[in-house]
Amino acid sequence: MKILKLLDQQFPFLDSVRNRWILIIFSLVFSIFFINVFVPWNINRWNNDSGIEEFIHLSGFGVIAALVLLISQFSIRKLVRLKHFRIWTFAVWVFCELFVMATLFSFYQASWDVNINRFFQDIPNSFKYTLLAILIPYSLIILFLSYVTQKSKLKQLAETKDLDDKAGLINFMDEKGNVRFSILGDQILYLESADNYVVIYYKSDERLAKQMLRNSMKNIESFLTNSNFKRCHRSFMVNLQKIEFIEFEKSTCRIKLFGLENFIPVSRKFFPEFRSFTIR
Template identity: 40%
Template sequence: MNWDFAHQKFTLLDQKSDRYFMILVCLVFGVLFINVFVPFNINRWYSDSGFIQFLRLSSYGFVVSLVLLFTQFPLRKLFDVKSFTLKTYSFWVVIEILLMSLVYIFLYGNPLGNFMNDFIFSIKYTLLGICVPYSFALLIIYYRKQQVKIRTMSDQMQTPIQNQLIAFKDEYGKVKFSLALEDILLLESTDNYVTVYFKAGEKIERQLLRNSLKKLEHTFADYGIARCHRSFMINLAKIEMIRKQGKKLQLKLKSLERNIPVSEKYSPQIEAISSPELPFHP
């Protein structure tokens, strides 16, 4: 298992508005989907019909939304969960499914009967019923956040660069040196160090910093210094030309002779910030 991947931050539900949106999607989807498609022959589980059956079927969607309200707000506050990693979020989703299954048993089943059999049965149908709206809501939230990120990067490209000093901190948070934003060209990852390329007069100088691009990425995002590759971060304002070779992009920075590769992961953001004034060569 790739433990580095498991420990990456999961930020889609950090904001309360996104959590409310996810819960609303699950509620609306649950009520409409269950009443229109009546999966698992759920309409035959009880001998009801008409409006009473509509209320009963809709209640399954309300149970989901109420459990999610509890897990995403009071429960997170109780355990002081401000943000997740992919690993902890996966564990949290399991807790949510188990809680939903328990609530269904106590509301619609017989907890004093064959509990384990009913519990496994409830987990099965809860998992099948919640995975589609839950995933759909997260995809919408992710798309919205990507659009905001792209617009922010575009705005940063069009904003005149201010002659402000940017502090570079090592892995322990200590400031090792500061550079004017307009002089910074490129950050390159080398083992446990980052090499910072900057312009000093007419020369290109380098400064070594013990840190990682992963830690610096969020720190410099507001300054228009963005990740374009696993090994590179660039000053967006210094892009002189974007060249496309096949499906891959390469960047040419002002005052720097070497070409900088762009990973497929970051290509959409780089293409989005290109403007008519910025040369783009296929």
């Protein structure tokens, strides 16, 4: 189940047009450089070219790879209306891209005149070489985009906290870093995780209201560090200013919040830290 949840997570690094162009251009430049400088698998001996003709021929592999990525990331994604990847759809998508590249490389190497029987014999090796060559720039650029995205999110989180400290507002962002709604901090009672969502419970006109946010409790906890909110359970965070009383037991406790009938549990994992934080 954990593996299925992991595979079903969002993969946002190729959502923007800018990031897709970065992938395509970097793959083109890297492939042309790599194949001409390092000449993997003695690929320069597969044909009788030399000099500028050899450079043009070898560079053709990089151009083909870039064209496949261009068509895949723009035309085909638009055709199938795929705006956002999940990890599993991204993996399948990359596999299909690599297979198409391997097929075109086989035809290109044979000057577009391929015998079907020979093609099926060559395609496994062609796919292997494509996998080894193209995954290098693909992996590098995904790591780079992941770093840039996370850095941007952290910066946005810091700016958001600084901007709204005076107003007492807390801006809640989804897993992509987009602000979905803002709530006064002193109106919030507690937060509860529910699958891939976090539910924020707050007071509105003396009644209990809630808002759902697509994000993880871990991300929200990180965002609310050094605030009045404290994680007390795998599924709960509470506003320390809204605690009416705490009922302690041997190695755990439960919390009663103002205006709330049900108790909020404190798990054994969070009990020591929570106890030291509340009892002074």
